[in-house]
Amino acid sequence: MINMKTIIVIPAYNEELTIGSVVTLAKKYGDVLVVDDGSSDRTSEIAESSGAIVVKHEVNKGKGKALKTGFNYALANDYDVVVCIDADGQHNPDEIPLLLEPILEDKADLVIGSRYLNGAHKNIPLYRRLGLWVLNTTTVLASGIRITDSQSGFRALNKKALESLDLSSTGYNVESEMIAQLSEKGLRITEVPINVRYDVPNKHKKNPFSHGMGVLAKVVGLIGYRRPLLLFSVLSLLSFITSGILAYWALEPYYTYGGKVYLTQAIGAGIFAIIGIQLFIAGLTLNALAQMVRRGKDEL
Ligand SMILES: Nc1nc2c(ncn2[C@@H]2O[C@H](COP(=O)(O)OP(=O)(O)O)[C@@H](O)[C@H]2O)c(=O)[nH]1
Ligand SMILES: [Mg+2]
Structure with a gap:
Protein backbone atom coordinates (compact mmCIF):
# COMPACT_ATOMS: atom_id res chain seq x y z
CA MET A 1 0.00 0.00 0.00
CA ARG A 227 -6.21 -0.44 37.69
CA PRO A 228 -8.05 0.56 40.87
CA LEU A 229 -6.03 -1.73 43.13
CA LEU A 230 -2.78 -0.10 42.11
CA LEU A 231 -4.01 3.45 42.62
CA PHE A 232 -5.72 2.76 45.92
CA SER A 233 -2.79 0.74 47.28
CA VAL A 234 -0.49 3.67 46.64
CA LEU A 235 -2.90 6.10 48.34
CA SER A 236 -3.38 3.68 51.22
CA LEU A 237 0.37 3.27 51.61
CA LEU A 238 0.79 7.07 51.75
CA SER A 239 -1.83 7.19 54.53
CA PHE A 240 -0.04 4.48 56.51
CA ILE A 241 3.27 6.27 56.13
CA THR A 242 1.68 9.51 57.41
CA SER A 243 0.15 7.58 60.27
CA GLY A 244 3.53 6.03 61.12
CA ILE A 245 5.24 9.41 61.16
CA LEU A 246 2.54 10.90 63.41
CA ALA A 247 2.69 7.87 65.74
CA TYR A 248 6.43 8.22 66.04
CA TRP A 249 6.06 11.90 66.81
CA ALA A 250 3.32 11.21 69.38
CA LEU A 251 5.34 8.55 71.21
CA GLU A 252 8.70 10.26 71.10
CA PRO A 253 8.47 12.02 74.54
CA TYR A 254 7.37 8.77 76.13
CA TYR A 255 10.37 6.86 74.83
CA THR A 256 12.99 9.55 75.27
CA TYR A 257 12.21 10.76 78.78
CA GLY A 258 9.08 8.94 79.93
CA GLY A 259 6.94 12.04 79.26
CA LYS A 260 3.32 12.17 78.12
CA VAL A 261 2.28 11.01 74.66
CA TYR A 262 1.25 13.93 72.36
CA LEU A 263 -2.50 13.51 72.10
CA THR A 264 -3.11 15.45 68.86
CA GLN A 265 -0.48 13.51 66.94
CA ALA A 266 -1.75 10.23 68.38
CA ILE A 267 -5.30 10.99 67.23
CA GLY A 268 -3.93 12.01 63.83
CA ALA A 269 -2.04 8.71 63.58
CA GLY A 270 -5.26 6.83 64.37
CA ILE A 271 -7.25 8.77 61.76
CA PHE A 272 -4.68 8.19 59.00
CA ALA A 273 -4.48 4.49 59.88
CA ILE A 274 -8.27 4.23 59.50
CA ILE A 275 -8.16 6.15 56.20
CA GLY A 276 -5.40 3.80 55.01
CA ILE A 277 -7.52 0.74 55.79
CA GLN A 278 -10.58 2.28 54.11
CA LEU A 279 -8.62 3.11 50.97
CA PHE A 280 -7.24 -0.40 50.77
CA ILE A 281 -10.73 -1.90 51.13
CA ALA A 282 -12.04 0.52 48.48
CA GLY A 283 -9.24 -0.62 46.16
CA LEU A 284 -10.08 -4.29 46.67
CA THR A 285 -13.77 -3.67 46.09
CA LEU A 286 -13.28 -1.59 42.94
CA ASN A 287 -10.77 -4.11 41.65
CA ALA A 288 -13.28 -6.95 42.07
CA LEU A 289 -15.90 -4.79 40.36
CA ALA A 290 -13.54 -3.92 37.49
CA GLN A 291 -12.77 -7.60 36.97
CA MET A 292 -16.45 -8.47 36.87
CA VAL A 293 -17.10 -5.73 34.33
CA ARG A 294 -14.14 -6.91 32.23
CA ARG A 295 -15.28 -10.52 32.37
CA GLY A 296 -18.79 -9.43 31.44
CA LYS A 297 -17.39 -7.59 28.41
CA ASP A 298 -15.42 -10.64 27.27
CA GLU A 299 -18.51 -12.84 27.44
CA LEU A 300 -20.57 -10.51 25.28
N1 LIG B 1 -7.21 23.36 18.74
C1 LIG B 1 -6.49 23.78 19.76
N2 LIG B 1 -5.21 23.67 19.65
C2 LIG B 1 -4.50 24.11 20.67
C3 LIG B 1 -5.05 24.68 21.83
N3 LIG B 1 -4.04 25.00 22.64
C4 LIG B 1 -2.94 24.62 21.99
N4 LIG B 1 -3.22 24.11 20.79
C5 LIG B 1 -2.32 23.61 19.75
O1 LIG B 1 -1.69 22.46 20.23
C6 LIG B 1 -0.33 22.46 19.83
C7 LIG B 1 0.56 22.29 21.02
O2 LIG B 1 0.34 23.32 21.94
P1 LIG B 1 1.50 23.90 22.81
O3 LIG B 1 0.94 24.93 23.70
O4 LIG B 1 2.62 24.28 21.90
O5 LIG B 1 1.91 22.62 23.67
P2 LIG B 1 3.35 22.13 24.15
O6 LIG B 1 4.34 22.45 23.07
O7 LIG B 1 3.17 20.65 24.36
O8 LIG B 1 3.62 22.84 25.44
C8 LIG B 1 -0.14 23.73 19.02
O9 LIG B 1 -0.27 23.41 17.65
C9 LIG B 1 -1.27 24.63 19.45
O10 LIG B 1 -1.70 25.52 18.46
C10 LIG B 1 -6.46 24.81 21.89
O11 LIG B 1 -7.04 25.28 22.85
N5 LIG B 1 -7.13 24.33 20.82
MG1 LIG C 1 4.46 23.77 21.58
Missing part, protein backbone atom coordinates in the same frame (compact mmCIF):
# COMPACT_ATOMS: atom_id res chain seq x y z
CA ILE A 2 2.30 2.75 -1.17
CA ASN A 3 -0.36 5.16 -2.31
CA MET A 4 -2.12 5.80 0.94
CA LYS A 5 -4.36 8.81 1.05
CA THR A 6 -2.77 10.98 3.72
CA ILE A 7 -4.09 14.01 5.59
CA ILE A 8 -2.06 16.18 7.91
CA VAL A 9 -4.20 17.50 10.75
CA ILE A 10 -2.98 20.63 12.50
CA PRO A 11 -4.83 21.82 15.60
CA ALA A 12 -4.17 25.54 15.88
CA TYR A 13 -5.06 28.18 18.39
CA ASN A 14 -3.73 31.68 17.67
CA GLU A 15 -0.74 30.53 15.62
CA GLU A 16 -0.62 33.19 12.89
CA LEU A 17 3.13 33.56 13.30
CA THR A 18 3.92 29.96 12.40
CA ILE A 19 0.93 28.31 10.71
CA GLY A 20 1.91 29.48 7.22
CA SER A 21 5.30 27.79 7.19
CA VAL A 22 4.01 24.62 8.84
CA VAL A 23 1.26 24.28 6.20
CA THR A 24 3.61 25.10 3.34
CA LEU A 25 6.14 22.47 4.40
CA ALA A 26 3.51 19.87 5.31
CA LYS A 27 1.59 19.93 2.05
CA LYS A 28 4.38 18.08 0.27
CA TYR A 29 3.27 14.99 2.19
CA GLY A 30 -0.51 15.03 1.79
CA ASP A 31 -3.61 17.14 2.10
CA VAL A 32 -3.47 19.57 5.01
CA LEU A 33 -6.35 20.30 7.36
CA VAL A 34 -6.04 23.10 9.89
CA VAL A 35 -8.56 23.00 12.70
CA ASP A 36 -8.75 26.59 13.85
CA ASP A 37 -10.00 26.36 17.39
CA GLY A 38 -11.62 29.75 17.86
CA SER A 39 -8.48 31.79 17.22
CA SER A 40 -8.81 35.54 17.46
CA ASP A 41 -5.90 36.19 15.11
CA ARG A 42 -5.41 35.47 11.38
CA THR A 43 -4.65 31.74 11.75
CA SER A 44 -7.47 30.66 9.40
CA GLU A 45 -6.73 33.25 6.77
CA ILE A 46 -3.02 32.41 6.60
CA ALA A 47 -3.68 28.66 6.68
CA GLU A 48 -6.11 28.97 3.79
CA SER A 49 -3.84 31.08 1.64
CA SER A 50 -0.99 28.63 2.31
CA GLY A 51 -3.11 25.88 0.80
CA ALA A 52 -4.78 24.18 3.76
CA ILE A 53 -8.37 23.09 4.14
CA VAL A 54 -9.66 24.98 7.18
CA VAL A 55 -12.34 23.87 9.61
CA LYS A 56 -13.25 26.41 12.25
CA HIS A 57 -14.59 26.07 15.76
CA GLU A 58 -16.55 29.22 16.60
CA VAL A 59 -15.21 29.17 20.16
CA ASN A 60 -12.10 27.64 21.69
CA LYS A 61 -12.85 24.03 22.60
CA GLY A 62 -9.36 22.71 23.35
CA LYS A 63 -6.80 20.60 21.53
CA GLY A 64 -8.61 17.31 22.23
CA LYS A 65 -11.81 18.48 20.52
CA ALA A 66 -9.85 19.98 17.65
CA LEU A 67 -8.15 16.65 16.96
CA LYS A 68 -11.50 14.91 17.15
CA THR A 69 -12.89 17.30 14.53
CA GLY A 70 -9.86 16.53 12.36
CA PHE A 71 -10.24 12.76 12.77
CA ASN A 72 -13.93 12.90 11.92
CA TYR A 73 -13.11 14.85 8.77
CA ALA A 74 -10.50 12.24 7.81
CA LEU A 75 -12.94 9.37 8.33
CA ALA A 76 -15.73 11.12 6.47
CA ASN A 77 -13.44 11.79 3.51
CA ASP A 78 -11.94 8.34 3.39
CA TYR A 79 -8.32 9.02 4.25
CA ASP A 80 -6.05 6.06 5.05
CA VAL A 81 -3.58 7.87 7.28
CA VAL A 82 -3.67 10.91 9.54
CA VAL A 83 -0.57 12.76 10.67
CA CYS A 84 -0.98 15.18 13.58
CA ILE A 85 1.54 17.97 13.93
CA ASP A 86 1.64 21.05 16.15
CA ALA A 87 1.01 24.45 14.61
CA ASP A 88 3.61 26.33 16.61
CA GLY A 89 6.57 25.27 14.47
CA GLN A 90 8.17 23.05 17.12
CA HIS A 91 7.93 19.99 14.86
CA ASN A 92 9.61 19.70 11.49
CA PRO A 93 7.14 18.74 8.72
CA ASP A 94 10.04 17.25 6.76
CA GLU A 95 10.11 14.49 9.37
CA ILE A 96 6.58 13.37 8.44
CA PRO A 97 7.94 10.49 6.29
CA LEU A 98 9.71 9.09 9.37
CA LEU A 99 6.34 8.78 11.09
CA LEU A 100 4.64 7.38 8.03
CA GLU A 101 7.18 4.63 7.45
CA PRO A 102 6.01 2.13 10.13
CA ILE A 103 2.41 2.68 8.99
CA LEU A 104 3.17 2.16 5.29
CA GLU A 105 5.06 -1.02 6.19
CA ASP A 106 2.10 -2.07 8.31
CA LYS A 107 4.26 -2.42 11.41
CA ALA A 108 2.24 -0.03 13.59
CA ASP A 109 -1.23 1.50 13.93
CA LEU A 110 -0.07 4.54 15.92
CA VAL A 111 3.38 6.08 15.53
CA ILE A 112 4.53 8.66 18.07
CA GLY A 113 7.39 11.04 17.32
CA SER A 114 9.58 11.03 20.43
CA ARG A 115 12.15 13.67 21.26
CA TYR A 116 13.77 11.26 23.72
CA LEU A 117 15.01 8.58 21.38
CA ASN A 118 17.92 10.42 19.82
CA GLY A 119 19.44 12.22 22.78
CA ALA A 120 18.02 15.51 21.53
CA HIS A 121 16.26 16.10 24.84
CA LYS A 122 19.34 17.57 26.51
CA ASN A 123 18.05 21.09 25.87
CA ILE A 124 14.75 20.50 27.66
CA PRO A 125 14.77 22.28 31.04
CA LEU A 126 15.05 19.95 34.03
CA TYR A 127 11.66 20.82 35.58
CA ARG A 128 9.95 19.97 32.29
CA ARG A 129 11.82 16.71 32.02
CA LEU A 130 10.73 15.86 35.56
CA GLY A 131 7.09 16.67 34.74
CA LEU A 132 7.30 14.61 31.57
CA TRP A 133 8.79 11.70 33.49
CA VAL A 134 5.80 11.74 35.87
CA LEU A 135 3.33 11.91 32.96
CA ASN A 136 5.13 9.17 31.04
CA THR A 137 5.22 6.89 34.06
CA THR A 138 1.54 7.38 34.83
CA THR A 139 0.65 6.88 31.16
CA VAL A 140 2.66 3.66 31.19
CA LEU A 141 0.76 2.54 34.30
CA ALA A 142 -2.59 3.46 32.75
CA SER A 143 -1.92 1.87 29.37
CA GLY A 144 0.54 -0.87 30.18
CA ILE A 145 2.95 0.04 27.39
CA ARG A 146 6.32 1.78 27.49
CA ILE A 147 6.41 5.18 25.87
CA THR A 148 9.25 7.68 26.13
CA ASP A 149 7.29 10.75 25.00
CA SER A 150 3.64 10.29 25.92
CA GLN A 151 2.82 14.00 25.46
CA SER A 152 4.17 14.36 21.94
CA GLY A 153 1.69 15.89 19.51
CA PHE A 154 3.60 14.67 16.43
CA ARG A 155 1.92 11.39 15.51
CA ALA A 156 0.62 9.25 12.68
CA LEU A 157 -2.41 6.95 12.80
CA ASN A 158 -3.83 4.50 10.32
CA LYS A 159 -7.51 4.02 9.62
CA LYS A 160 -7.84 1.14 12.07
CA ALA A 161 -6.54 3.38 14.86
CA LEU A 162 -8.87 6.20 13.82
CA GLU A 163 -11.86 3.90 13.85
CA SER A 164 -10.93 2.51 17.27
CA LEU A 165 -10.78 5.87 19.01
CA ASP A 166 -13.57 7.38 21.00
CA LEU A 167 -11.92 10.45 22.45
CA SER A 168 -13.58 12.29 25.29
CA SER A 169 -10.69 14.57 26.27
CA THR A 170 -11.10 18.22 25.57
CA GLY A 171 -7.61 19.52 26.28
CA TYR A 172 -4.06 18.23 26.24
CA ASN A 173 -4.90 14.97 27.98
CA VAL A 174 -5.90 13.71 24.53
CA GLU A 175 -2.33 12.49 23.92
CA SER A 176 -2.43 10.10 26.86
CA GLU A 177 -6.03 9.07 26.22
CA MET A 178 -5.19 8.07 22.66
CA ILE A 179 -2.40 5.78 23.87
CA ALA A 180 -4.56 4.23 26.59
CA GLN A 181 -7.50 3.51 24.27
CA LEU A 182 -5.43 2.04 21.46
CA SER A 183 -3.28 -0.14 23.72
CA GLU A 184 -6.40 -1.44 25.45
CA LYS A 185 -7.72 -2.56 22.09
CA GLY A 186 -4.46 -4.31 21.29
CA LEU A 187 -3.35 -1.96 18.52
CA ARG A 188 0.34 -1.61 17.74
CA ILE A 189 2.08 1.54 19.01
CA THR A 190 5.65 2.49 18.05
CA GLU A 191 7.86 5.50 18.60
CA VAL A 192 10.33 7.02 16.17
CA PRO A 193 12.96 9.65 17.00
CA ILE A 194 12.15 13.24 15.98
CA ASN A 195 13.58 16.67 16.71
CA VAL A 196 11.79 19.45 18.52
CA ARG A 197 12.66 23.14 18.24
CA TYR A 198 12.57 25.41 21.24
CA ASP A 199 13.39 28.69 19.49
CA VAL A 200 9.85 29.28 18.19
CA PRO A 201 7.91 32.42 19.20
CA ASN A 202 5.05 30.74 21.02
CA LYS A 203 6.09 27.30 22.13
CA HIS A 204 3.86 26.67 25.15
CA LYS A 205 0.46 28.18 25.61
CA LYS A 206 -0.26 26.80 29.05
CA ASN A 207 1.50 27.32 32.34
CA PRO A 208 3.59 24.14 32.65
CA PHE A 209 2.61 23.45 36.25
CA SER A 210 -1.17 23.75 35.93
CA HIS A 211 -1.02 22.03 32.53
CA GLY A 212 1.02 19.16 34.02
CA MET A 213 -1.27 18.83 37.02
CA GLY A 214 -4.35 18.83 34.79
CA VAL A 215 -2.99 16.03 32.62
CA LEU A 216 -1.81 14.14 35.71
CA ALA A 217 -5.25 14.32 37.34
CA LYS A 218 -6.88 12.90 34.20
CA VAL A 219 -4.29 10.15 33.79
CA VAL A 220 -4.54 9.18 37.46
CA GLY A 221 -8.30 9.00 36.96
CA LEU A 222 -7.67 6.67 34.05
CA ILE A 223 -5.48 4.45 36.26
CA GLY A 224 -8.20 4.48 38.91
CA TYR A 225 -10.61 3.24 36.29
CA ARG A 226 -8.37 0.60 34.75
